Amino acid sequence: MTKAAAVSIRNVSKTFGKDGTRALQNIELEFQPGEFISLIGPSGCGKSTLLRVIGDLIEPTEGEAIIGGKTAHQARLDRDYGMVFQEATLMDWRTVEKNVSLPLEMMGWDRGARRERVRELLDLVELTGFEDHHPWQLSGGMQQRVAIARALTFNPALILMDEPFGALDEMTRDRLNLELLRIWEATSATVVFVTHSIAEAVFLSSRVVVMSARPGRVQRIVDVDLAYPRTNETREEPRFFELATEVRELLRASHDAREEA
Amino acid sequence: MRLRHAVAEWAPAIAILVLGLVAWEVAVNAFGIQKFLLPKPSEIVTAFWEQRSVLWPAGWYTFTEAFWGFVVGVSFGIAAALVLARFRPLGSALMPYFIAASAIPIIAFAPIANAWFGIEKSSKIFIAALLCFFPVLVNTLRGLTSVKPQQVELMRSYAAGDTAVFRRVRVPTSLPYVFTALKVASVLAMIGAIVGEYFGGSQQQLGIQIKNSAALFQFETAWAAILVACILGIGFYLAVALAEIVTMRRYPSAQSPRR
Numbered sequence: 476m477t478k479a480a481a482v483s484i485r486n487v488s489k490t491f492g493k494d495g496t497r498a499l500q501n502i503e504l505e506f507q508p509g510e511f512i513s514l515i516g517p518s519g520c521g522k523s524t525l526l527r528v529i530g531d532l533i534e535p536t537e538g539e540a541i542i543g544g545k546t547a548h549q550a551r552l553d554r555d556y557g558m559v560f561q562e563a564t565l566m567d568w569r570t571v572e573k574n575v576s577l578p579l580e581m582m583g584w585d586r587g588a589r590r591e592r593v594r595e596l597l598d599l600v601e602l603t604g605f606e607d608h609h610p611w612q613l614s615g616g617m618q619q620r621v622a623i624a625r626a627l628t629f630n631p632a633l634i635l636m637d638e639p640f641g642a643l644d645e646m647t648r649d650r651l652n653l654e655l656l657r658i659w660e661a662t663s664a665t666v667v668f669v670t671h672s673i674a675e676a677v678f679l680s681s682r683v684v685v686m687s688a689r690p691g692r693v694q695r696i697v698d699v700d701l702a703y704p705r706t707n708e709t710r711e712e713p714r715f716f717e718l719a720t721e722v723r724e725l726l727r728a729s730h731d732a733r734e735e736a
Numbered sequence: 737m738r739l740r741h742a743v744a745e746w747a748p749a750i751a752i753l754v755l756g757l758v759a760w761e762v763a764v765n766a767f768g769i770q771k772f773l774l775p776k777p778s779e780i781v782t783a784f785w786e787q788r789s790v791l792w793p794a795g796w797y798t799f800t801e802a803f804w805g806f807v808v809g810v811s812f813g814i815a816a817a818l819v820l821a822r823f824r825p826l827g828s829a830l831m832p833y834f835i836a837a838s839a840i841p842i843i844a845f846a847p848i849a850n851a852w853f854g855i856e857k858s859s860k861i862f863i864a865a866l867l868c869f870f871p872v873l874v875n876t877l878r879g880l881t882s883v884k885p886q887q888v889e890l891m892r893s894y895a896a897g898d899t900a901v902f903r904r905v906r907v908p909t910s911l912p913y914v915f916t917a918l919k920v921a922s923v924l925a926m927i928g929a930i931v932g933e934y935f936g937g938s939q940q941q942l943g944i945q946i947k948n949s950a951a952l953f954q955f956e957t958a959w960a961a962i963l964v965a966c967i968l969g970i971g972f973y974l975a976v977a978l979a980e981i982v983t984m985r986r987y988p989s990a991q992s993p994r995r
Contacts, residue, residue, distance in 0.1 A: 532889050551895055559894040564886045568908045568986045577904070581894050611988035635893075 479544035481633055481665035482506040482529055487538035491525055492596035498524045498537070499688035504684065504693065506685075508543075508632070509516040511659060511666045513676035513683045515722065517730060522669045523637050529667060530635050543632060554582065557626030562643045565610035565625075571597070575625045582629060596624040599658060600601055604644025616647040623655070629660065634659075636668045640675070649707075652678055656705055673726070677718045679712060687729035692695060694729050695714040697722055774841035775956040784960035791945065791957075795964040798929050798942040800856055802972065805864020806925040810918060813864070813872025820873075821906065822898075831877070843928070846935045855936045861911035864928035868921035875917035880908025912987060915980040922976045926969040 482505070489499040498521040506512050512521040527533040529540045531547035542550035548555060557578075565574045575596055576589040584592070597603050600620040610618055619639055626634055640648040652675060659666055670676050676683045683697040699718055701709055709715055757777045763769070764776045771779070784791070820827035847861050853859040881906050891901045933943025942965050949957040 515964070527889075530893055532892055551893065554893075554895055556893065558890060560886050560890070562884075562886060564884065564890050566887070566908065567988055570986075578894050581896060581900060581904075609986060610986070705863075 478507045481508045481510065481543060482667065483541040484525070484529070485538050486543065487535045487540060488530055489521065489528065489533065490536045497565055499528070499551070500690035500692050501693070502693055504696075506665055506667065506682075508665055509663050511656075511668065511679055511681045512679040513668045513670055515670055515673065515676045515683055515688060515695075515726070516550070516691070517685030517688045517726065518520065518687040519669070519691075520688040522686055524691070525686075526635050526637050526667060526669050529633075530556060533611070551632075554578070554629055555631055556635055557629070557631040558617075559622050559626045559634070559636045559639045561638040563610065563615075563622040565618055567610055569609075570606065571602065571608050571610070571613070571621050574610065574621055575628060578625065578628045579736075583665070590724075592628060596627055597626070599661065600624045600654070608697070614647075615643050618653060619643065619651065620654070627658070627664075630662070632664055634664050634666045637665065638669050638671070639668070641672075648672075648675065649710075653707070654703075656703070657681065662702060672721050673719050674710070677715060677722060678705060684723055685720075685725045685729075695725050743854040755966045772953060772955050773973070775959055779956040780959040780963065782958040783954075787957055787960055791942075791961055794940050794942045794945045794961070795937075795968050797940050798860075798933065798965070799926075799968045799972070801860040801932070801941075802864050802929040802968075804857075804924040805928055806921055806972075808861060809865035809868025809925070810872050810921055812843075813869045813917070813921075814876050814914070816869075816873050816879060817876035817910075820877055822902070824881075826879075827877065834870060834873060840872060841930050842866050845934045849932065850935055856938065859935070860932035862927045863932040865955055867928040870915040871920045871924070872914070875913045876910055879913025880906045880973055883909050884914070912984065915976070915984065918976050919973060922958040922972045923969060926965065926972060930965060975983045 484502050484504040488497070488500040490497050497533065502525060512655055514525060516522050520729045524533060527540065528535045529542075529547060540547040542555055543681075545553065545555070566577070568628040571576065572590070572593050576584075579589045579592060582696060593606070594603075597606065599680045600623055602617065602620055604612065605617070610621065613621070622639070640651050640667065643651065655666075656679060666679075668676075668679060677699055680699050683695060684694065687694045701712065701714060701718070760774075764774060775783075788849045820830065842863065845866070846859075849859040849862045853862050883901075885907050887909075888901055891905060896904070930943045930946075933941045934947055935945060939945060939948075940944075941981050942961055946958050946965075949955070949961060
């Protein structure tokens, strides 16, 4: 028997409101364990909605998402995934340590075990020494690293990321991309990463799912055959540019098709 | 260093106070202003000292009324906000009436409160509590419902139910709003108690002292009583503000709503 897919999206459609805005239409996708998948597309293509369907934060109108062989709902109740948003979404009144340990508190870990685990994670995201700081004392990039550490606390097999670096400057974003790859390789989790940056999608992913808007559909899946571990030099390889161009042209084609329609 | 900093910060305000008092004293002398219109600061201070055995017990009596009114009003306000935040349709159904009710001049009910609760302490506590209730309710409810949607999504991704979201996100988010309301309520409670007293009750209370002194043309005593009310009112406010500082240490100061 083959291992269950990390994420299996089966004929998912989502219609919002009474006027029937179709955010997603007949999405069929399958991600294997350990893949790094980016969802890219113009705003309104439903990529964030799809991510929330996977996380059981939004109910699809039709179809279903299966996470590691379970329904998305069961997977959420079993805490099978960690979530990172565009805003770090840290609790201002909690210290860095308390923010990272929040999921563990909810799972009933005792204090010593929480402290131990938080120390490991802050080490992983290179924030050792910032345990007692409050989120508002950190830069945007550091806040986002805290959010990533928090998503990793209970060692989830799946990490859902909704434009996590979208609000950061390009230098910080590039650095965090590298860090994220390092963390991903250290944890062997499956990552589903929503972005609207072509370079970021190509640099990070093993596969890029290119979506088109209104209604949100999968236009093409681009295999990124750049070897891991990727480094800053990867961004300068000819193959990187070819793949980025391919994704750009796919996005432009879907945009033009919509303009003409 | 810190002390010098504090002195530098407060010096202008203190200078204004001293200048103001001197100008007041001089103006009353120079223009021959009648005592019933405006007594001199020196006369007020004299009355404040000579009448201290009457004024301070009266002030304390009034303060206890205000304090219990504050406790009752704030408790009901927070409790009501918790219920309305938990059951949102009920909240949206009742909120317009609460906002409308908060515009009622509650002071106008003081004589009626005497009929309901008797002329002694309870009627004043009722007025003070009623004055505190609405701002606390409205602010707390706003705080409890001004949570970012992503924070709720985050909690749901940890399989958190409504109760966990409430305890770990809504209540901490509401705290800055609650303290804003508590500061407003501390001032309103003193007002409510004193105004309530104007409509009767024992002699040993500030409102009656002010009313009777004015009626007897002892205006400097009336002013001294007002001074006692100010000191107690400001003290109450500062106590609440201090509690806020201690509790809010962990919050970014820019985040607490100021008004």
